[in-house]
Amino acid sequence: MKNTLILAKVFLLELIREKLLVVGIALSVALSLLGMVLGNLSFDERSRIIFHLSLSALHLVSLGLVVVFGSTVLAKEIEKQTCLLVLIRPVSRVQFYIGKFLAISGLVLIFQLLVSVVIGFLIGEELKVGSYLMIFSGFYLENALILAATLFVSVLIRPSLALFFGVGFFLIGNWIPEFEFFAAKSESFVFRAIGSTIRYWFPNLYRLNWRSFTLLNEGVPMSDYLNSLAHGFCWLGLLLVLGSWFWKRRDLV
Amino acid sequence: MTSTALSVKNLHKSFRGSLFESTKVAVNDVSFEVPLSKVTGFVGANGSGKTTSLKCILDFIKKDSGEVRFFGDQVLTPEVKKRIGFFPERPYLYEFLTAAELLKFHWDLAGGGSGHADAIDSVLKEVGLLEVRDRRLRTFSKGMLQRVGMAQAIINRPDLLILDEPMSGLDPDGRFLIKEIMRRLAASGTTLFFSSHLLHDLQELCDNLVIIDGGKILFQGPFNQLKESLSLNPLMNLEEAFQILRKKNQVQS
Numbered sequence: 001m002k003n004t005l006i007l008a009k010v011f012l013l014e015l016i017r018e019k020l021l022v023v024g025i026a027l028s029v030a031l032s033l034l035g036m037v038l039g040n041l042s043f044d045e046r047s048r049i050i051f052h053l054s055l056s057a058l059h060l061v062s063l064g065l066v067v068v069f070g071s072t073v074l075a076k077e078i079e080k081q082t083c084l085l086v087l088i089r090p091v092s093r094v095q096f097y098i099g100k101f102l103a104i105s106g107l108v109l110i111f112q113l114l115v116s117v118v119i120g121f122l123i124g125e126e127l128k129v130g131s132y133l134m135i136f137s138g139f140y141l142e143n144a145l146i147l148a149a150t151l152f153v154s155v156l157i158r159p160s161l162a163l164f165f166g167v168g169f170f171l172i173g174n175w176i177p178e179f180e181f182f183a184a185k186s187e188s189f190v191f192r193a194i195g196s197t198i199r200y201w202f203p204n205l206y207r208l209n210w211r212s213f214t215l216l217n218e219g220v221p222m223s224d225y226l227n228s229l230a231h232g233f234c235w236l237g238l239l240l241v242l243g244s245w246f247w248k249r250r251d252l253v
Numbered sequence: 254m255t256s257t258a259l260s261v262k263n264l265h266k267s268f269r270g271s272l273f274e275s276t277k278v279a280v281n282d283v284s285f286e287v288p289l290s291k292v293t294g295f296v297g298a299n300g301s302g303k304t305t306s307l308k309c310i311l312d313f314i315k316k317d318s319g320e321v322r323f324f325g326d327q328v329l330t331p332e333v334k335k336r337i338g339f340f341p342e343r344p345y346l347y348e349f350l351t352a353a354e355l356l357k358f359h360w361d362l363a364g365g366g367s368g369h370a371d372a373i374d375s376v377l378k379e380v381g382l383l384e385v386r387d388r389r390l391r392t393f394s395k396g397m398l399q400r401v402g403m404a405q406a407i408i409n410r411p412d413l414l415i416l417d418e419p420m421s422g423l424d425p426d427g428r429f430l431i432k433e434i435m436r437r438l439a440a441s442g443t444t445l446f447f448s449s450h451l452l453h454d455l456q457e458l459c460d461n462l463v464i465i466d467g468g469k470i471l472f473q474g475p476f477n478q479l480k481e482s483l484s485l486n487p488l489m490n491l492e493e494a495f496q497i498l499r500k501k502n503q504v505q506s
Binding site: 003006007010013014017018080081082084085086087088089090091092249251252253 | 308311312313314315331332334335337338339341343344345346347349350358359361362363364402405
């Protein structure tokens, strides 16, 4: 565990020094400020507009960070052979893999916290902290899932393909409820079969998105929240185990 | 008390080609031993299987078959890794770190504990880089990076130091420095096992040779024994002896 944390710390430092985080923060702040300008044009929806645009920025920039870093970090280590000098130390490949996962997750956490501060600053007392923490944790877990999936496939395929996979994973994961709904109404047996089984093949990322509850001024039911977290963590565990299993067996050439 | 630092038995590794290419055997039934507290050179032309063998030995590449043992009869466990140092052919390092940060990272991973500041300064002094300890590695020249690579390899004061082409691409000063460090380590009882195609350096530094060609071991033992086995002039250098041995092997096969 100690070595995993040492690795995660150095990998995180690398990601921070790459400056993509700064670009992400600048983009998110710009969108939040745009939300503020647009919100001031509205009569009584100011907070909602700022909140919605800022959360969209947080959601999409986090996705960008996880798919870009998730698809490239391992390939870069192999290409530059930097991983060899680490793996000759008393470090297992699984620790190395988890170290990478923790570093990128840590970067996303820093990013989401900074954007949250901006959101809090712009919205002020109207922000419901309890609901916001639920939304925050949902987005964070969703990104962790996309990261774990992207890291896993990046062990098997090229970084560019892994990047597309990450984006596709996000889209499919968020479309599952609609897909199931339309598939159930279809006359095609194949489409119906896919629709009724897709939930077993992909994590339902939409279950982790509670943004609309706040927009409707409703609290998130605790049982739904806990069920969704359990759903997310089970998928996360599975993806991490699969990814580290393949990484362990890969030739580093 | 064991007398071998490394023992390799019947090591075999082949790489699958693409769709219409046949499988390429990179290492074919390689067996050799590296005696404790001696300097052993791993000699071979480019593409002879040196680096693949080293990567299989250190588990960076999964071997097809064969046995690798360290310090008698131990496999590559974290405890064994604590006693090993590795210096790759092109020591690509985490260039976003400073020299001191990189060495601290390796010190921590190796389980060095407290006293890192003295260890880092001492090893940087040894490779002549104490003045630039706080400079980022991305500003270093190739020779300086090679020396930092050497510093990370010896930071944990290993019992067995494995080096892959340590002098390749270095200017005369750099080569002299690396050779001096290797001599010092050998004098202090560290086992050195290094691959090279710079035969003059090998002849100068090694007590023992392991000669590989086309993925097969052609000879192992002291240089004098090679000359005796081939009935060569005692004044003949390693370069000439190596050519004669290869030609003899090609005729035989």
